[in-house]
Amino acid sequence: MKRILAPLIIGALGAGILLWLGTWQMQRLAWKEGILSEIETVIAGPPQPLPVLVDPSAQRYQPVMLTGAIEAEGLYVLVSVKRQGAGWRIVSSFVTDDGRRVLVDRGFTPVDQKDTPLATGAVRLRGNLHWPDDRTSSTPENDPAANTWFARDIGAMAEALRTEPLLVIAAEMSPPDAHVTPMPVDTSGIPNDHLQYAVTWFLLAAVWLLMTGLWITRSLKGKEG
Missing domain, CATH: 2.40.50 (OB fold (Dihydrolipoamide Acetyltransferase, E2P))
Known part of the structure; x- marks a missing residue:
């Protein structure tokens, strides 16, 4: 048992950290999707008059x-x-x-x-x-x-x-300008890589657990030998 105690502790600690990072990125994903949804709602909303007093943070989109x-x-x-x-x-x-x-x-x-x-x-x-x-x-x-x-x-x-x-x-x-294609504002240019990051952390956690398992297996075989 002593021989596998260290890999068990290191494996559990490392996997726990990686899983926490993946979960945190999933939470960030939900937060970002909420923001993007709000922006899309604003973009598609009813037209308003041009503002007299400009406030970029409140009037963007x-x-x-x-x-x-x-x-x-x-x-x-x-x-x-x-x-x-x-x-x-x-x-x-x-x-x-x-x-x-x-x-x-x-x-x-x-x-x-x-x-x-x-x-x-x-x-x-x-x-x-x-x-x-x-x-x-x-x-x-x-x-x-x-x-x-x-x-x-x-x-x-x-x-x-x-x-x-x-x-x-x-x-x-x-009338439209035949030589110019409008490029309306949308959310496609706003980075949202949280799902990719989450998958990366979860895959690293799986690899970490796999390597921990191999370490424990070798330790037990060494003990048997």
Whole structure:
């Protein structure tokens, strides 16, 4: 018994820690799914008026319906879209019927379409407010002179297009722009790897128990020998 006491203790302790980590990740998964469900509910909710006082934490993803005119000038943000490749997210200025100027993310166009004229004039637009966090430590600095942006920096874009620092991500425009595909906000870009982490911890616990079993078996065989 003394010979297998150490592997029993180490095996139980290690497996317990790994199982606890897996269970914790499952709890995190339930928490993240709840948050994603809340965000999806907000995204699909009824349109609200453009806010006068801006509160990004409370108004993120808020649906809006705008009528007014979209202007020709566009800022081009370099992106890569799955199954489509490299291209541009186009951010333009939008003048509402009551005279407010805001930013509108029209959507995606292929990388070779940068010089294609953009649709302008009166439109009805459905979309969501957003404060994107595109910039990381490895993101290059924007090059406004070449109209090449690497992040949707709302403050700099608003200054460039003389708008309020308020961005609407278009979900639908009427009439549509034939050269631009809307990229509505959704939860697909929000990381949710907790299930993968949980499975990893549970598999490690199984391997740990297997190795503990082998250790005990060898210890008993050694005793018999």
